Amino acid sequence: MDSDRTILHVDLDAFFVSCELLRHPELTGRPVVVAGGGEPGSIGRPSPGRAVVSAASYEARPLGVHSALPLARALALCPELVVLPVDIRHYAEVSEQVFAVFHDYSPLVEPGSLDEAYLDVTGSKLLHGNGEAIARLIQTRLERELKLPASVGVASSKTVAKIASDLRKPKGLVVVPSGHERGFLAPLPVARMPGAGPKTTSRLHLVGIDTMGQLARADTGLLTEVLGPSAAALQRRALGEDPGPVRVPGVARSISREETYPVDISLRSELESRTRALAAGVGQRLRAAGLLAATVSVKLRFSDFETISRQATLPRPVCADVDLASAAQELVARAWTPGRTVRLLGVGADGLIARPAQMALFDSGEVRHELVDSALDELRVRFGPTAIIRGTDSLQESLDWNRDHLRRLGPAGKASN
Ligand SMILES: [Mg+2]
CATH class of the missing domain: 3.40.1170.60 (MutS, DNA mismatch repair protein, domain I)
Incomplete structure (x- = not known):
């Protein structure tokens, strides 16, 4: 994913x-x-x-x-x-025009300052082409419409994209294909890493580490002695690993639901149905708030109190139960091994953005799920949360059931039988 x-x-x-x-x-x-x-x-x-x-x-x-x-x-x-x-004040006015261009290519825009931003364009590629094509579109529009030169880095993470954008200024465009992050970073000096200031780089220099490749290969224990507890995270970033989502300011950072069981869960089927129920709860809150989630996470606490969290960024931001549930179930399947008993389970949505008025912008399938989910939300509000329970055998069946149910509800969403 x-x-x-x-x-x-x-x-x-x-x-x-x-x-x-x-x-x-x-x-x-x-x-x-x-x-x-x-x-x-x-x-x-x-x-x-x-x-x-x-x-x-x-x-x-x-x-x-x-x-x-x-x-x-x-x-x-x-x-x-x-x-x-x-x-x-003048620069802020110009900045607004710049960000208006950014928003034409993704709703997921995280401003860094007046003149820089991260854009998650994962969900925009169907509409505008790949990352490189979108980068060129943005550069061309900024140059032609606003007479402003810009440099762009394209990568699978924020850290690598930022390093790439800084490499060939001015008017630079550096694309780091997925899978090539480590090789791209290796020859670069450690000082290129966002957040690695002069203090960090001089400490690393003292132990013979000048490039990101050396940082990536270094012994993590030694690094921790030199830099403190932040060393492991810095080393992961030198390897090109940075799962951090693009965060849109002004909306809630995350929505999550979790439950602790009076009797620990040990069956796969039970784990799956609770995951689906929690995902539906998150979906309902997302839709009520008019939000989409770019990232889904799960949390499992086992009976020995070990706690595991997993997260994944989705190909496009979603709010439909079926999308949230399938992502969450995939993560649970990765985190759980048969035989382990679960005392707490949680599902969360992160990287939240305001839902565009035109859902079709993302996917026409989304509109269908949207109709199903909003009809169910309405019934839950009217008849209580247990009024509607989705089929548990498979998601496809439960969807078919929902479609039948919708048909019976009629086009206006009112119960007709
Ligand atoms: Mg700048």
Whole structure:
């Protein structure tokens, strides 16, 4: 399931400078910086004070001018430098237009800052082509419609996509095919890893680790001594493993249901039917909140109190019981071995997004499930949660039963018999 996941990291190039060039096109091609923290100056001759460079044009960078450099130093390096004050309100307005373009290609957009975002386009590929094609569409639209250059990384995880987007700036496009993450990362310096600051990299350097490949191969025990408890997670990311979902701000982070049994469950069939019931409970809450889930998770606690969690990102965000249940059952089957008895079971939905008005955007099959589920939700509300119990022999049968039931309900969803 996860191998199909496609994530874009889109990062605009020298964004503050690019925004300034939109309203000062005459400065195009000249060394320009946007600087803040000092006194705002007019174009040409600023008073540097304590200001630092916030963004530098690609014309200024070969001269050694880069962001975080004190402005006085930048002017010493490049006396003809054009200095503009930071105007964050203008950049925020431009940013809104940029994000409107992102949202044309996926509802799953996680902003990193004004000028960068992760997009989970797994569910958009049927409509727009593969990750590389979507990346080119976005780059072309930003360039043509907004006159803004951007770099994009395409990969199966957020970490690898972010590293890829940073590799060939400006106007870069780096695609890391699924399965090639480790080989892609191996030769890169550890400092390329998001979150690996100077302290981490210098500690790693002391034990002879300079590249991600060396980090991936290192002894985890040694790494933990050097870096502390975060070492194992960093090492997994150096291997290209990063299951973290693209998180859309402004909606609940997750919805879950779990139950503890008075008598531990030991039968596969019982485990399957409880998983399906819990998934239906999660589905009902998703639909009531108008949300779709990109990720499904399960939690099992065994009678010896060992607890296992498993999660999977779905090919497209869903809210139908049948989709949630089949994903959850697959995860339970992976986590459970016959003979183990289960005292607690949970099903959760993560990576939640607001459900688009047009469900057909994702899949016409979704509309059908949607009708079935909303009819059942209505009956549960009217007659209580036990009024409708889905067939337990197979999902297909239960669906057929539901369709028959729907037919009997009639097109308006009202009981007619
Ligand atoms: Mg940027």
